[in-house]
Amino acid sequence: EIVLTQSPATLSSSPGERATLSCRASQSISNYLAWYQQKPGQSPRLLIYDASKRATGIPARFSGSGSGTDFTLTISSLDPEDFAVYYCQQRSSWPTFGGGTKVEIK
Amino acid sequence: EVQLVESGGDLVQPGGSLRLSCATSGFTFSSYNMNWVRQAPGKGLEWVSYISSSSTTIFYADSVKGRFIISRDNAKNSLYLQMNTLKDEDTAVYYCARSSHSGSYLIDCWGQGTLVTVSS
Numbered sequence: 589e590i591v592l593t594q595s596p597a598t599l600s601s602s603p604g605e606r607a608t609l610s611c612r613a614s615q616s617i618s619n620y621l622a623w624y625q626q627k628p629g630q631s632p633r634l635l636i637y638d639a640s641k642r643a644t645g646i647p648a649r650f651s652g653s654g655s656g657t658d659f660t661l662t663i664s665s666l667d668p669e670d671f672a673v674y675y676c677q678q679r680s681s682w683p684t685f686g687g688g689t690k691v692e693i694k
Numbered sequence: 695e696v697q698l699v700e701s702g703g704d705l706v707q708p709g710g711s712l713r714l715s716c717a718t719s720g721f722t723f724s725s726y727n728m729n730w731v732r733q734a735p736g737k738g739l740e741w742v743s744y745i746s747s748s749s750t751t752i753f754y755a756d757s758v759k760g761r762f763i764i765s766r767d768n769a770k771n772s773l774y775l776q777m778n779t780l781k782d783e784d785t786a787v788y789y790c791a792r793s794s795h796s797g798s799y800l801i802d803c804w805g806q807g808t809l810v811t812v813s814s
Binding site for chain 2: 620622624631632633634637638641643644675677679682683684685686687688
């Protein structure tokens with residue numbers, strides 16, 4: 589099983605700041621990496637797939653990068669609605685998720 | 695509008711069984727691969743099972759293999775999860791989830807989830 593490790597576990601930031609979230613895979617997954625956002629009491633929402641492609645309707649402030657084992661989700665300027673938990677997920681083999689990064693208001 | 699509506703979640707004793715259903719609308723169900731993903735209270739996400747559009751390919755997580763059975767009825771636009779020999783660690787919100795056409799193990803639409811609680 590491919591293990592995904594997300595860091596940091598919690599990111600305290602203010603609206604308007606840049607947020608950088610990391611996801612590291614235990615072995616190479618090429619670019620088969622997706623990012624989801626989950627707000628309290630809601631289902632997850634697909635943000636980024638294949639490491640860098642934005643899903644339909646996702647604002648341009650969300651961007652993804654990386655390949656192999658190291659990946660990054662960047663939110664260029666945090667909007668109040670962006671405070672949530674973010675999960676990475678790989679589909680190189682049986683799909684697994686990272687443990688999540690909570691982006692909270694400082 | 696695409697809709698996935700789960701039902702069937704309940705409180706069940708360890709060793710018991712439960713059947714989850716997912717009613718879908720707003721898209722051509724028979725053209726999409728489907729999944730169940732779960733989330734234990736306050737925890738992260740775990741992929742439980744996958745079924746291809748024609749039911750020819752089915753996969754399970756090791757944690758549920760031999761106990762859970764995924765199925766679908768394309769005529770009824772519905773997905774199911776038969777859960778047997780339930781354990782405490784199966785307690786979670788279970789999401790019905792649609793695979794994207796961009797990749798089988800890529801979810802582009804989620805239901806709201808149904809809570810399964812396994813406890814004596």
